[in-house]
Amino acid sequence: MENSELNFYNTDGRYKGIFSWILSTDHKRIGLLYLTAMFSFFLVAVTLGLLMRLELIAPGETIMTAPVYNAVFTVHGVIMIFLFIIPGIPAGLGNFFLPLQIGAQDVAFPRINLMSWWFYMSGAMVILISLFTGGGAPDTGWTFYVPYSLKTGTNVTLAVFGVFLLGISSTMTGINFVTTIHRLRAPGMKWFRMPLFSWALYATGWVQILATPVLGLTLLLLILERLFNIGLFDPSRGGDPLLFEHLFWIYSHPAVYIMILPAMGVVSEIIPVFARRTIFGYKMIAFSSIAIAFVGYLVWGHHMFTSGMSDISRIVFSFLTFIVAVPSGIKVFNWVSSMYKGSIDLKSPLLFTVAFIFLFSIGGITGLVNGALATNIHVHGTYFIVAHFHYTMFGGTAFAFFAALHYWFPKMFGRMYRERLAKTACIFLFIGFNVLYFPMFILGWEGMPRRYYDYLPEFQSLQVISTIGSWILVAGIVIMFYNLIRSVFRGEKAGNNPWGGSTLEWTTSSPPPAENFEEVPVVTGGPYRFR
């Protein structure tokens, strides 16, 4: 895996063997631990998604019963959201690259960093146990909406406790990153010399710190309500189910920005390197991350337009939702402007990035369809929503995640993957993705409700197309992981800076030494030194 010189893989720590990983406080090892665990869970959730699509290839029962289908879509959502995409880029790649990008030896609190991974794994294990104990896998959907989540006999209590533990992990990561950026920047690394990925992690860190505790408390209240029938959310006991929705979305909408902001940071890193141009509007991109993080706190009500919220609240939340489109638009225009007249080298990281911009733009613009009150009433709770959030979260975050994996792969492992295979995987993913999810926009517009096990015969042709898309998509995933995993062990040796990047992580060896740099780097200019 590693080059012959001393690097973090072959530097002896305090422990040997497996313990040199699971007890390591090295941010790079912790990043890789996260990545390994996350992608393992990701593959499980992909399998569940594939089975769901197979079930939906024809009306009525195909390969599973309705209760199993309910459990499958719930577990698919819980794993994808809480175990893959929320920790996603920050906990995996952020851990590995934040200290490298700002010229630090490690994060500010290495032990808390390790503890966050243990909390993550504990949460994951608790969720796993919840599937096979008590009343079996939860069937509530990943949102755990009351009053159904209070009434169902499935093992909601344990699953929710697992998510609570994951929240602790996420908060710890946020605290670590914010503190690291404030305290551990290399000499000369002023705020406006920081790479935009680090800026994005900073904004994300604040969202993690401020929003995640709200989820933790809400889920604890849900557990208490289930155990002791307190009457917080149960209307039959004087509780308010809308209060649960408020509290849940106060976290879960900002969580969308925990997912997407680091992805946007990745895109801002990759475009200058492969277009050989400095980023267009550096400060606007940095500030737009902060703006998205801030305004993102105030838009959660748009998930509740048809839940019985007051009319004035609906208008206020709709207005605020439109506001958040502005900084998102700023980013997209700046990325495209950065490529304009660049010397574009369409290597696989940029190919994934361009796919991201295309898919995220569709996801973003359809978000405005959801955010407008009149159209929301028509599409709320339909496949249109499923299509929208897969375009933003998968087409957006996951494609950027894949772009980042290909971009930083040579730095992480000191080896290079097969470029042609990476591009093939990207094309499969892109085609499969659109064939899978675009029909859902039409299905939703025509009235197909989300989460339904069965459907009317007139929806079948689009459902079949969507299922075929899932096969193409999975083929892309298989090719991509085959290429990357094979290359970890057998890829050609990569140089220290194969892409000609100008941020600090490319100035050290590949893989980096245990303390990241031979000498503390001194920063004298901005991060993107191209024409």
Added chain:
Amino acid sequence: MNNNAKSSGRTAIYIATWICLLALTALTVTVAGMNLGKYGALTSVLIASVKASLILLFFMHLKYETLLLKAMLLGTIATIAVIIGLTFFDVGIRY
């Protein structure tokens, strides 16, 4: 001020803060017994906010910290206040 003098000065402040907290707790209990209607919760929240501020400022040393840390905390509180405000706003005008 040498370290000893600083330390004894701080001790006096801590004791004064503690007495204030006890007094405010007594006030909370008293107010809870009065029938203030919908202002009851507001009064309790205000008293609790004053108590939390005292703890932050003196016990947790925020008063002696840099502007950056103060700004971070205030920003956090402001965000939470806006979030709570928007939620209560909906509940208040829903019916």
